[in-house]
Amino acid sequence: MTQAPAPAASPRARTVRRPRALIAVLCAQVLLSACHATGVSPTGAVWPEPMPPEPTRTASPWPTNAVARTVPNFQAPSATHCARPIQTRDVPGFDLQQPASNPMRGHLAESRMERLREAHSKRADAGMALEHADAMPAPPPAPVAASPIAREAEPASILPMPPRQRPTPVQSLPVTAGMVDDNADFGEYLRFRERTQVAHRARDVRERYLLQVRNARGTVVPDAEVAVTAPSGATLWARTDAGGRAWLHPDAVDTTRSAIYEVAVRKDGRQTSAFLRRGQKSAVDVVLADSAAPARARLDLVFLIDATGSMADEIGRLKTTLRSIANEVAQLPSRPDTCFGLVAYRDKGDEFLLRSHDFTNDLGAFQGMLNALQANGGGDYPEAMNEALHETVHRLSWRGSGATRMVVLLADAPPHLDYGGPQYDDDMLAALGKGIKIFSVGASGLDKQGEVVQRQMAQYTGGRFVFLTYKEAERPSSGPGRETVHDVSNYSVQTLDRLIVRLVSDELAQLPKGG
Numbered sequence: 001m002t003q004a005p006a007p008a009a010s011p012r013a014r015t016v017r018r019p020r021a022l023i024a025v026l027c028a029q030v031l032l033s034a035c036h037a038t039g040v041s042p043t044g045a046v047w048p049e050p051m052p053p054e055p056t057r058t059a060s061p062w063p064t065n066a067v068a069r070t071v072p073n074f075q076a077p078s079a080t081h082c083a084r085p086i087q088t089r090d091v092p093g094f095d096l097q098q099p100a101s102n103p104m105r106g107h108l109a110e111s112r113m114e115r116l117r118e119a120h121s122k123r124a125d126a127g128m129a130l131e132h133a134d135a136m137p138a139p140p141p142a143p144v145a146a147s148p149i150a151r152e153a154e155p156a157s158i159l160p161m162p163p164r165q166r167p168t169p170v171q172s173l174p175v176t177a178g179m180v181d182d183n184a185d186f187g188e189y190l191r192f193r194e195r196t197q198v199a200h201r202a203r204d205v206r207e208r209y210l211l212q213v214r215n216a217r218g219t220v221v222p223d224a225e226v227a228v229t230a231p232s233g234a235t236l237w238a239r240t241d242a243g244g245r246a247w248l249h250p251d252a253v254d255t256t257r258s259a260i261y262e263v264a265v266r267k268d269g270r271q272t273s274a275f276l277r278r279g280q281k282s283a284v285d286v287v288l289a290d291s292a293a294p295a296r297a298r299l300d301l302v303f304l305i306d307a308t309g310s311m312a313d314e315i316g317r318l319k320t321t322l323r324s325i326a327n328e329v330a331q332l333p334s335r336p337d338t339c340f341g342l343v344a345y346r347d348k349g350d351e352f353l354l355r356s357h358d359f360t361n362d363l364g365a366f367q368g369m370l371n372a373l374q375a376n377g378g379g380d381y382p383e384a385m386n387e388a389l390h391e392t393v394h395r396l397s398w399r400g401s402g403a404t405r406m407v408v409l410l411a412d413a414p415p416h417l418d419y420g421g422p423q424y425d426d427d428m429l430a431a432l433g434k435g436i437k438i439f440s441v442g443a444s445g446l447d448k449q450g451e452v453v454q455r456q457m458a459q460y461t462g463g464r465f466v467f468l469t470y471k472e473a474e475r476p477s478s479g480p481g482r483e484t485v486h487d488v489s490n491y492s493v494q495t496l497d498r499l500i501v502r503l504v505s506d507e508l509a510q511l512p513k514g515g
Contacts, residue, residue, distance in 0.1 A: 048076040077398035082339035082359035093350035176480035178491035201425035220244030230258040239435030243510035297334035302341040306411035308378030321497035345388035350377035385415035390422035412443035414450035444476035
């Protein structure tokens with residue numbers, strides 16, 4: 001990928017006198033030499049450990065103030081395998097104790113809320129959990145509350161597999177989609193952001209730098225932990241992708257616009273450091289000591305799905321193509337060891353706010369869980385994407401030690417920006433810190449706000465923006481085609497399942513030989 005020209009240095013950066021900058025660099029180098037043996041960043045950054053989420057913020061114009069931190073708000077990926085029964089966690093979309101006369105959302109009628117309570121009461125008496133208000137088959141037993149971070153050794157909420165169901169009938173017509181890489185055409189992405197003024201959670205990404213990590217033999221080093229720290233202590237966290245690279249946006253976390261940053265990189269006990277100087281044109285090249293490449297590629301793939309009523313066609317199509325996607329991925333040259341995860345979400349007032357299924361390598365069991373998912377609910381336009389992304393990034397058992405981590409987000413609406421709790425911009429920063437790439441898929445009906453949010457998450461984490469296409473852009477019922485309402489150009493069109501396989505293939509093809 002060709003790096004876009006970096007923006008010109010800021011007035012502040014140009015007025016820094018050379019003697020003062022040289023003294024700062026020399027002092028930093030002395031600190032580095034004193035701290036390398038301990039593995040502690042000289043600026044005080046602490047490598048990933050658990051931390052409470054930072055306070056919520058309201059949407060604001062771009063750029064925005066960011067909270068300076070030296071400790072990340074996430075745990076490093078650490079699971080060793082996914083050979084386990086599916087672990088399911090449900091978060092209800094409504095309060096069972098709430099009086100029927102006071103529904104949580106205006107669009108949810110009192111009669112529907114009563115039916116939900118009655119169904120829950122009857123199933124609870126029979127030892128059953130609420131699954132669907134209008135479900136025909138009885139749902140599986142209720143799960144035990146899961147711990148915040150599920151571990152293999154913990155008896156987290158494990159549900160028996162539901163009866164195998166046939167996929168929901170859908171049109172035989174394929175679902176077509178296009179794709180743009182906003183990091184490959186970064187200038188156009190910035191212009192899109194400037195001309196699309198909608199409410200969103202702003203992070204300043206206008207100035208970016210490419211980090212490339214290799215070993216002494218010149219081989220790329222994937223999944224290396226990265227901490228980019230300003231003198232103020234503000235720290236940007238990242239992990240290199242399968243090609244040993246990461247795009248760094250220091251102003252997303254540091255509003256002081258420091259002239260120099262320390263870039264600390266580590267993997268498998270080996271650590272080194274370099275400097276990032278504001279305005280530099282070249283990539284930040286870091287060399288780590290050699291280590292053995294893993295014998296086999298490891299892929300953690302999550303489908304993060306809006307499961308409200310308008311998503312029936314897209315969900316149905318995914319059900320019918322999952323096995324072909326999995327089979328094609330399994331036949332890629334790297335023959336990846338693949339784990340599948342599923343997080344579905346709706347909104348407050350619906351049967352569930354989110355329903356997550358942790359990673360498993362049992363494709364049959366995973367297909368059964370996907371087949372049981374039905375599109376239902378919704379009401380107002382935004383949905384609970386914030387909560388679902390937080391669940392995906394922080395609660396699933398992502399594997400450590402060299403895994404390639406991908407999220408395919410399939411949605412046709414933006415997140416609620418008026419709810420408290422998790423916010424997508426905080427979690428996209430955490431996703432980069434955990435080495436999770438988000439590939440956002442805009443389904444029919446996605447508006448400009450939704451497009452900005454989806455492209456924002458994909459660009460920051462190194463993913464791509466995918467969008468469904470139709471014969472007539474304004475009329476999804478016109479069938480598959482090449483047209484879209486989104487603000488994109490220069491894209492090719494494939495079926496959605498083929499495009500997902502292509503995205504996985506492109507990622508895994510960057511891995512060094514042997515991995």
